[in-house]
Amino acid sequence: MAPLGPAGALPTSAEPLSRSIFRKFLLMLCSLLTSLYVFYCLAERCQTLSGPVVGLSGGGEEAGAPGRGVLAGGPRELAVWPAAAQRKRLLQLQQWRRRRPPARRDNGEEAAWEEESAGLAGGPGGSGAGSSVAEAPQGTLALLLDEGSKQLPQAIIIGVKKGGTRALLEFLRVHPDVRAVGAEPHFFDRSYDKGLAWYRDLMPRTLDGQITMEKTPSYFVTREAPARISAMCKDTKLIVVVRDPVTRAISDYTQTLSKRPDIPTFESLTFKNRTTGLIDTSWSAIQIGIYAKHLEHWLRHFPIRQMLFVSGERLISDPAGELGRVQDFLGLKRIITDKHFYFNKTKGFPCLKKAEGSSRPHCLGKTKGRTHPEIDREVVRRLREFYRPFNLKFYQMTGHDFGWDG
Numbered sequence: 053m054a055p056l057g058p059a060g061a062l063p064t065s066a067e068p069l070s071r072s073i074f075r076k077f078l079l080m081l082c083s084l085l086t087s088l089y090v091f092y093c094l095a096e097r098c099q100t101l102s103g104p105v106v107g108l109s110g111g112g113e114e115a116g117a118p119g120r121g122v123l124a125g126g127p128r129e130l131a132v133w134p135a136a137a138q139r140k141r142l143l144q145l146q147q148w149r150r151r152r153p154p155a156r157r158d159n160g161e162e163a164a165w166e167e168e169s170a171g172l173a174g175g176p177g178g179s180g181a182g183s184s185v186a187e188a189p190q191g192t193l194a195l196l197l198d199e200g201s202k203q204l205p206q207a208i209i210i211g212v213k214k215g216g217t218r219a220l221l222e223f224l225r226v227h228p229d230v231r232a233v234g235a236e237p238h239f240f241d242r243s244y245d246k247g248l249a250w251y252r253d254l255m256p257r258t259l260d261g262q263i264t265m266e267k268t269p270s271y272f273v274t275r276e277a278p279a280r281i282s283a284m285c286k287d288t289k290l291i292v293v294v295r296d297p298v299t300r301a302i303s304d305y306t307q308t309l310s311k312r313p314d315i316p317t318f319e320s321l322t323f324k325n326r327t328t329g330l331i332d333t334s335w336s337a338i339q340i341g342i343y344a345k346h347l348e349h350w351l352r353h354f355p356i357r358q359m360l361f362v363s364g365e366r367l368i369s370d371p372a373g374e375l376g377r378v379q380d381f382l383g384l385k386r387i388i389t390d391k392h393f394y395f396n397k398t399k400g401f402p403c404l405k406k407a408e409g410s411s412r413p414h415c416l417g418k419t420k421g422r423t424h425p426e427i428d429r430e431v432v433r434r435l436r437e438f439y440r441p442f443n444l445k446f447y448q449m450t451g452h453d454f455g456w457d458g
């Protein structure tokens with residue numbers, strides 16, 4: 053027997069059936085529209101989030117020649133550098149989701165991941181807040197995609213410790229065609245037995261045309277590293293950030309001192325015999341700075357044209373200039389220019405107006421740019437004397453006078 057209608061009348065059997073189908077159809081349509089709307093909102097939100105840093109803050113004026121323009125985040129950025137910027141943004145979002153814990157950190161070494169979320173001493177916009185990849189959202193459109201693949205690095209910043217390697221990597225990551233692993237992998241010195249598959253798995257995903265990079269400053273002084281990197285790929289591009297070896301040694305010492313305040317003075321560690329003035333070259337802080345000696349090992353496996361030497365001093369005084377050379381060396385468009393930097397007076401160093409994956413200003417963390425202890429002037433003079441012949445040899449080998457012997 054057919055059920056009674058609302059008024060108690062007996063309806064025709066066709067009427068309730070079509071009404072219920074219609075109602076179901078309406079319900080399905082509504083949920084479809086709602087899902088589409090939610091999906092659209094998420095996608096919109098994803099696009100308005102801080103994306104890859106290719107931009108200027110404060111007006112986002114475009115500068116430079118076509119193809120070399122300084123780009124501002126948002127629509128203008130996408131208009132000028134659409135594919136790469138969008139690709140990178142999507143990959144970054146995927147990466148945030150997949151982010152792995154930092155590599156093991158030995159005493160005195162930087163924590164790259166801390167670095168990335170470290171606070172700022174106040175940016176040009178006065179935000180005073182640090183950029184942090186941890187602020188990135190999870191679960192957006194990009195997460196539904198599985199784009200890109202992990203590649204072994206085509207370029208590596210191999211040194212030198214305390215040269216300014218973190219600054220260079222952080223600045224380079226602003227480029228839409230550079231993707232880099234944040235922490236130092238230490239594959240070619242400590243984890244070589246884990247194999248290339250393990251190493252590749254540490255890398256971020258890249259799309260065609262993007263360069264994969266990493267930095268591990270200890271490679272430069274690791275005897276096995278040149279042969280191992282060459283065995284991975286003899287075309288790997290190598291970047292070395294070098295700094296006055298005396299200042300570098302003091303910086304190295306300052307780092308150790310910050311971890312172990314009870315170590316002997318710099319002066320006492322420098323000499324084997326203070327009276328004779330004999331330098332202790334077995335102390336790593338001194339040894340690392342004999343650049344010419346370390347470079348000889350690399351030149352047995354790589355032609356000099358495959359190596360770029362970045363001045364650590366100029367990276368501070370003219371970051372855009374050094375970044376120009378690096379972009380040329382890597383075959384990248386000169387996207388990173390002086391428009392990307394500002395000098396942060398509190399930090400005392402150049403900082404990024406926008407870091408990768410953020411729309412906020414970004415200075416390196418507090419482990420970069422430490423105040424050095426006062427060192428006896430006579431010890432500094434003796435060290436300068438010690439390094440001079442090695443420096444001159446290094447200038448000859450690289451064809452570049454770094455000006456440390458003024």
Ligand SMILES: Nc1ncnc2c1ncn2[C@@H]1O[C@H](COP(=O)(O)OS(=O)(=O)O)[C@@H](OP(=O)(O)O)[C@H]1O
Pocket residue numbers: 161162212213214215216217218219269302303304306364367368401402403415416419420421422
């Ligand atoms: N923009 C900017 N901000 C802060 N610091 C900068 C910058 N550019 C270069 N530097 C110098 O980088 C030095 C640290 O070098 P590294 O990053 O190679 O150190 S490490 O080997 O990875 O520990 C660090 O050395 P110290 O000043 O002795 O701390 C800095 O002088």
